Amino acid sequence: MLNGDGLRVVLWLSGCTHNCYKCQNPQTHNPSSGILFDEKAEEELFSELGKEYISGLTLTGGDPLHENNLDEVLNLVNKIRLLLPTKTIWLYSGYKFTDFFDVPIWRASEIKNNIKRKEIISMCDVMVDGKYIDKLRDVSLHWRGSSNQRVIDVKQTLQKGGIVLWAT
Numbered sequence: 001m002l003n004g005d006g007l008r009v010v011l012w013l014s015g016c017t018h019n020c021y022k023c024q025n026p027q028t029h030n031p032s033s034g035i036l037f038d039e040k041a042e043e044e045l046f047s048e049l050g051k052e053y054i055s056g057l058t059l060t061g062g063d064p065l066h067e068n069n070l071d072e073v074l075n076l077v078n079k080i081r082l083l084l085p086t087k088t089i090w091l092y093s094g095y096k097f098t099d100f101f102d103v104p105i106w107r108a109s110e111i112k113n114n115i116k117r118k119e120i121i122s123m124c125d126v127m128v129d130g131k132y133i134d135k136l137r138d139v140s141l142h143w144r145g146s147s148n149q150r151v152i153d154v155k156q157t158l159q160k161g162g163i164v165l166w167a168t
């Protein structure tokens with residue numbers, strides 16, 4: 001209930017390079033930490049996600065957009081869109097939405113991974129973006145820890161070409 005709209009299934013992914021001061025989940029930073037997301041885990045996830053009272057899936061971590069996670073996460077969001085199209089997908093990342101959309105051409109070395117990141121973000125309903133900044137911590141905020149982070153309505157943002165926030 002604290003990781004997005006409604007009652008949700010939450011998947012924490014390991015791997016994060018953002019090193020936010022006072023991160024709540026430092027145990028997830030090492031890409032080799034955690035439990036293998038195998039077929040059995042995926043079956044369990046889909047079984048929970050299929051329940052009528054579940055609104056959707058939240059991907060968090062760690063960072064679901066860490067380079068080690070991109071192929072698996074891309075497969076997963078594709079599968080959810082195909083098999084459970086009414087469920088919403090929320091994505092938490094230390095990256096900013098604008099790190100991948102409208103990036104200058106000189107960042108060519110990152111383009112391959114960024115194409116995957118853009119595909120993943122485009123298939124989500126919401127992206128909560130940006131690093132956690134402890135001096136901007138505000139416990140009254142919905143679904144985010146610090147006031148620099150934005151709860152972005154991805155579809156509206158892509159349609160309108162400017163950041164649109166998710167209506168709370």
Ligand code: SF4
Binds near residue numbers: 019023
């Ligand atoms: S992006 Fe998230 S998991 Fe990564 S260091 Fe920052 S708060 Fe922690």
